[in-house]
Amino acid sequence: MSENDLIKASQKGETRILKVPSIAKRKLGQDITDPVRLDPRVLEKMQDTIKSLESKYAEALSEQVTRLIELSDPAANGDARSAADLYTIAHDIRGLAGTFGRPLVGRFANLLCTYIEGHDNIGPLENSIIRFHVEAIREALKNPDSDPNLASETLRALENLIMATMNQTRLAAG
Amino acid sequence: MTAQSLFEPISVLVVDDSAYMRQLLLGLLNALEVGKTFLGANGEEGLDLYRRHRPDVVITDAAMEPGDGFDLVKRLRAIDCTEMSTAPIIMVSGHTDVASVEKARDAGITAFLSKPISAATLYRRLAEVVCYPRAFIETDTYRGPDRRRRDTPFEGVDRRQAAAPQVTLL
Numbered sequence: 001m002s003e004n005d006l007i008k009a010s011q012k013g014e015t016r017i018l019k020v021p022s023i024a025k026r027k028l029g030q031d032i033t034d035p036v037r038l039d040p041r042v043l044e045k046m047q048d049t050i051k052s053l054e055s056k057y058a059e060a061l062s063e064q065v066t067r068l069i070e071l072s073d074p075a076a077n078g079d080a081r082s083a084a085d086l087y088t089i090a091h092d093i094r095g096l097a098g099t100f101g102r103p104l105v106g107r108f109a110n111l112l113c114t115y116i117e118g119h120d121n122i123g124p125l126e127n128s129i130i131r132f133h134v135e136a137i138r139e140a141l142k143n144p145d146s147d148p149n150l151a152s153e154t155l156r157a158l159e160n161l162i163m164a165t166m167n168q169t170r171l172a173a174g
Numbered sequence: 175m176t177a178q179s180l181f182e183p184i185s186v187l188v189v190d191d192s193a194y195m196r197q198l199l200l201g202l203l204n205a206l207e208v209g210k211t212f213l214g215a216n217g218e219e220g221l222d223l224y225r226r227h228r229p230d231v232v233i234t235d236a237a238m239e240p241g242d243g244f245d246l247v248k249r250l251r252a253i254d255c256t257e258m259s260t261a262p263i264i265m266v267s268g269h270t271d272v273a274s275v276e277k278a279r280d281a282g283i284t285a286f287l288s289k290p291i292s293a294a295t296l297y298r299r300l301a302e303v304v305c306y307p308r309a310f311i312e313t314d315t316y317r318g319p320d321r322r323r324r325d326t327p328f329e330g331v332d333r334r335q336a337a338a339p340q341v342t343l344l
Contacts, residue, residue: 027183
């Protein structure tokens with residue numbers, strides 16, 4: 001079966017099922033035994049890698065939060081560039097903070113991203129909501145060992161605030 | 175089989191616009207003793223690196239510019255070379271809602287890894303795609319791994335089996 005045959009088959013509206021060989025078998029030979037469990041020594045080495053990057057990331061995170069604070073006002077006042085930069089930073093934080101032992105910072109950043117993503121079609125960003133989120137991120141960064149109940153309540157309150165604001169904006173838009 | 179000897183002959187392409195994420199993934203892949211790792215900052219760079227180095231596995235972010243992860247997956251799956259277009263692709267994304275995961279699946283990804291990532295989930299996903307390949311499906315509208323994960327009983331005509339004999343790549 002040549003490459004051209006495969007493409008022709010697809011053009012005729014046919015379905016083709018290909019059995020793809022295992023990379024492990026292709027690279028290591030047909031008689032390899034598949035791993036049945038994760039090697040704890042390797043996992044430890046991976047965790048050490050994360051730990052070694054943690055302090056460097058903490059510095060960067062602190063700078064990113066400072067930048068979020070600077071961008072809050074212009075983003076809420078309609079400056080598209082600032083809003084885009086604010087989203088990029090929040091998106092970066094939501095993807096990385098949890099891996100580096102800052103899950104709460106990541107969850108607040110995730111909520112801020114959710115709010116901005118939901119606003120693509122329904123209107124301008126609200127200053128107070130942006131500020132509440134950025135403040136929550138700043139607090140979570142400053143006090144990583146804060147009361148988990150308080151953190152959960154803050155998360156829930158922000159989620160509710162986002163929902164209420166978005167519903168209100170949708171209704172106002174008709 | 176240790177992770178070291180399993181991943182040592184494997185090459186991986188990492189595509190992510192976050193420098194920290196690239197650094198993190200590079201460090202974790204080094205810890206797994208992956209033989210070669212290539213780093214790209216966006217979809218365009220990723221495609222170029224893929225064509226030049228032909229890595230065994232691709233790990234890509236979803237949201238990037240220019241050329242996001244979904245676009246990169248579609249372009250990789252469309253390459254006119256079966257060995258290259260069937261390589262496992264792991265998408266790493268902070269967008270974990272059903273719509274985003276379905277969009278990634280329909281673009282042709284092999285596995286999804288939600289951010290924030292952990293050492294164990296990366297290790298598990300990489301071992302899965304390296305050791306347990308899934309059948310690859312080609313139709314007019316889809317080119318990628320079989321989206322049916324479970325081998326459950328099916329009533330009616332199995333159109334996939336009826337339409338095409340299985341082909342083994344050599």
